[in-house]
Amino acid sequence: MSAALRISLIYLLLASAWIWLSDAFAHLLPIPAEWAADVQTLKGQLFVVLTGLLLFWLIRKEERRQRELRTELRQTRARLEHFVDVSPAVIYVFEVQDAHPRLRLSYLSANIERLTGFSATHFFQHPSTAADRLHPDDQARVRAHLRRAASEGTELSLQYRWLHRDGRYRWIEDRATLNRNPLTGKTELVGNWRDISQAKQDELLLQAAEERWRFAIDGSEIGLWDWNVPDNTVFFSTRWKTMLGHDESEIGNELSEWSSRIHPDDLPAVQADVQTLLNTPEAQYSNEHRVRCKNGNYIWILDRGKVVERNDRGEAVRVIGTHTDLSTLKQREAALDLHAGMFMNSLEGILICGPDQRIESVNNTFTDITGYTAEEAIGHPPSFLSSGRHDADFYRQMWQQITQTGRWQGEIWNRRKSGEVYIEWLTINVDHAPDGSVRHYYAIFSDISERKANEEKIRHISQHDTLTNLPNQSVLRDRLGLALAHAQRTQKPLAVLFMDLDRFKIINDSLGPTAADALLVEVAHRLTQTVRHQDTVSRQGGDEFTLLLPEVDAADAAHVAQKLLKCFADPFFVSGQQLVVTPSIGIAVYPADGHEVDTLLQASDMAMYRAKSDGGNTFRFHTADMHQRVSKTLRLENDLRKALRQGELLLHFQPQVSFTSGRVVGCEALVRWQHPESGLMPPAEFIPVAEDSGLIVPIGEWVLYTATRQCRDWQLAGLQDLVMAVNVSTVQFRQEDFAQTVKHALTAANLPPRFLEIEITESVMADNPERAIRTIRQLHDLGVQLSIDDFGTGYSSFSYLKRFKIHKLKIDQSFVRDLNTDSNSASISQAIISMAHSLELSVIAEGVETPEQAHWLATHQCDEAQGYLYARPLPADQFEAWLTSPTSTAAMLQPGR
Structure with a gap:
């Protein structure tokens, strides 16, 4: 009933009641007749007022009720819209049009945007969106189901992929039914969409896991069993059955199918383990035993199980387990046991x-x-x-x-x-x-x-003398052949010494062979103790010995021979007797005496006989002239040793002149030998012998101490600015304590280090450059000046030169001699001067003998010079007198102008 009808009926009812009641009440009152008209008028007015109020109240109440209904309706709609909006399902309505069903979207819930990325408005403006964004593989199937649902009224239930606005496909579950709208009477397809992507992914993962599990079970070598304990039934997998040689249908699901196949010897242990598994919580079952196959044979299996379900009383309800065929493993174990036995034993x-x-x-x-x-x-x-x-x-x-x-x-x-x-x-x-x-x-x-020890003993016996244990003749010849090949490749000498004991036959005859043999053993011992480890001492038989000395020249061979003679000077103690034995030694040297093994051995043998014919207890070379040369060298060496002891060495001094000032700025100390028989000997005659014999080190120290002391004496005499230059040999410079020796010499002479100049040659770098640089730095730290002598003739490496702490370069006299006649010498000299000045080094030229040479050097800015043009090397007293001579000063100044 509508609100207007309801109000009209109420009004009619109440108005009628008022008229009837008011008229009845008016007749009951004693109202005069003349008031009757007024009473009717008053009654009508009261009617109007009362009915107006009644109508107002009714309308107001109805309005309030309508407002409450509208509010409730809005709340209900808002609640429904909220439910739809938060719902994972999107609600849609399609109107079905035409005899050939066509669908027109008439309603779409707002939560469509969360599902698809598109707003509901978009779908209304672009009706084809829903169909266009279907996965190509799903489009035909979805359209067919929609047509069937729209035409036949069947329920629609689909899952398909739909392209979200973010570019990824989502799985959609679509459910719909065909209905008739009661308001419009139109046929509508009403349904909902749900995003089931996560569920679909979980489903696919679960499906894949199940497939993998089934594949693993069916394809593995493991048989699966599932025991329902209360029913005593067991599920056996296909692999469990085929493992025993049975088909799928040949084994039932009774527990006896399992227990009856266990080997009788293994059954008690298996049953005990199974009971422990059933009665012990968290226990696991594992047992290796034999199981009978279809063909009657037994195979070893590993049976494992675990209780996966228990009832409220803790009783086992379900047990699952596996069978693993151990036959191959057992065979391998047996083979391994066999192999292990072979391996270990x-x-x-x-x-x-x-x-x-x-x-x-x-x-x-x-x-x-x-x-x-x-x-x-x-x-x-x-x-x-x-x-x-x-x-x-x-x-x-x-x-x-x-x-x-x-x-x-x-x-x-x-x-x-x-x-x-x-x-x-x-x-x-x-x-x-x-x-x-x-x-x-x-x-x-x-x-x-x-x-190998036995082989070595046999080899040693075959190659060594049984008495002295020295290499025998065959070993000597082999080693000599190898040494000759090496000497020919390296162009180095070698020496062969043949030694025979003088009057050995007398000892043998008088004392007997036992004493003679003992003497030979002692001789062999002394020989091996005297020579180097790389030398070979061989016994040729009887009292004959041969020595092979690789990389030894005639002079060194003579030294070795002298050492051998000296080692025989002490008597031998044999059989309680003291014996004095002397040797005769013959020396042959490669290449002078031969290039073949036999030639050198014969030459040394012949030389030995010459020594024996000269009285024995001596050595001789194969050729007389070589013996004479070596003997002279040995005599010179011996005289030089005596010269050091007796003070026969002396120093001469040659001045060094500055082209800039014309003054004498220093001098070079040059050693001389006043030989008692040969007179004054220049260094060229004895320095090579000193270097070969090792005497150069003590001679160099004597020169250093003497020169520094002389320099200090001149300073005390008034020659304040004179620098003393001392030439140091390569052998002396390479001594580890050379810098300390220089320091001690300066201290002993009380000479300031800046007045000492050490001259070294470039060859000091050839052997051990790093050690040479270290020594140079030590000398530089002392404050000593350093110069390189004969620059340009030796180891001229600028990579090392730039690392030197050098003050001066000396141009070799071979360049100075040809300055005015050889363009190459002039170019080299000019290059040395330019390079030295670029390195902030000074340059001195030696061997200056003519004014033309001095003029060229001065013109090309050479700093200093020394040579016969100014003065020859002079003894100390003559040098001091020369310095004070006015004619010498004029001679120095003239060439440099």
Whole structure:
């Protein structure tokens, strides 16, 4: 009933009641007749007022009720819209049009934007969006279902992929039914969309997991059983049955199908383990036993199980487990036991390494040979056995062959735990995996120390003299042949000494062969103690000995012969008697005396007979002139040693002149020898002998101490600015304590270091450049000046020169001599001057003998000069007198103008 009808009926009812009641009430009142009209009027007015109020109240109440209904309706609509908006399902309505059903979107809930990325307005403006964004593989199926649902009225239930606005497909579940709208009477397809992407993904993952599980169970070597304990029924997988040789249908699901197949000897242990599993919470069952197959044979299986479900009383309800066929494994174990027995009891040591080359297993013989137990060896690389006798190149070649061929075999020295070094015969093989990678390294070895020792004894006996244990003649000839080949390649000398004992036959006849043999043993001992380790001392038989001295020239051979004569000077004590024995020594030198083994041996033999014919207890060379030359050198060496002791050496001094000032700025100390018989000897005659004999070091120290002391004496005499230059030999400079020697000389003379100039040659860099540079720096730190003598004639390396703490370069006299006649000499000299000045070094020229040479040097800005043009080397007193001579000063100034 509408509000207007309801109000009208109420009004009609109340108005009628008022008229009837008011008229009845008016008749009951004693109202005069003349008031009747007024009463009617008043009654009408009251009617109007009362009915107006009544109408106002009714309308107001109805309005309030309508407002409440509208509010409730809005709340209900808002609640419904909220529910729809937060709902995962999107509600849609399509109107079905035409006989051939066409769908027109008439309603779409606002939460469509969350599902698709598009607003509801978009779908109304672009009706084809819903169909266009279907996955191509799903479009035909979705359209067919929509047509069927619209035409036949069947319920629509679909899952398909729809392209979200973000570019990714989402899985949609679409459910709809066909209805008739009660308000419009139109047929509508009403449904909802839900995003089931996560559920679909979970479903696909679960499906994949199930497929993998089924594939793993069906395709693996493991049989599965599932035991329902209360029913005593068991599910057996296909693999469980085929493992025993049965088809799918040949085995039922009774528990007896399992227990009756267990080997009778194994059944009690299996039943005990199963009872423990059923009665013990969290227990797991594992048992290896034999099971009967269809053909009656037994196979070994590993049976494992676990209770996965218990009832409220803790009783096992469900147990699942697996069968694993151990037949192949058992066969392998048997084979491994056999191989392990062979491995552990092999007479050869065996070790196995992994691909990381660390030991994984060793046998008992390994321990017997090396002394290391398995526990001590496993985990270590085999290199912990290394003896240290092989260099890195040996192991590099070994591993190169292993890598290339997969095998290496040979002799190798290793060290036992006790520290003893032994030799073994080692074979290494590589085990490769099918893909070519290394799986293991197998090493088999045997101790061949005893065999090698026996072989060495036999070889030693065949190559050595049984009495003296010296190499015999065949070994000497072999070594001499090798030494000659080396000497020919390197252009170095060698010497062969043939020695025979004087009057040995008398000793043998008088004292007997036993004493003679004892004497020969003592002689052999003294000979080996006298020579170097690289020399060979050989006994040729009887009392004859031959010595091979590689890289020894005639002079050195004479020194060795002298040492041998000296070692025979002391008597021999043999059989309680004191014997004095002297040798006769013959010397042959390659290449002067021959180029062949036999030629040199014969030459030394002949030289020995010359020594013996000259009375013995001496040595002789094969040729007389060589003997004469060597004898002269030896005499000179001996005289030089005596000269050092008796003070026969002296110094001469040659002035060094400055082209800039014309003054004498220094002098060079030059050693001379006042020989008692030969007179004054220049350095060229005795310095080479001093260098060969090692006397150059004490001579150089004498020069250094004498020169510094003389310089200090001149300073005290008034010559304040004179610098003393001392030429140092290469041998002396290479002494480790050379810088300390210079320091001590300066201290002893009380000479300031700046007045000493050490002259060195470029050759000091050739042997050990770093040590030479270190010594130069030490001298520089002392404050001593340094110059390079004979610059340009030797080891001219600018890479080292720039690292020197050098003050001066000296141009060699060979360049100065040809300055005015040879353009090359002039160019080299000019280059030396320019280079020195660019390095902030001064330059001095030696051997200046003519005014033209001095003029050229001065013109090209050479700083200093020395030579005969100014003065010859002079003794100290004459040098001091020359300095004060006015004619000498004029002579110095003239050439430089």
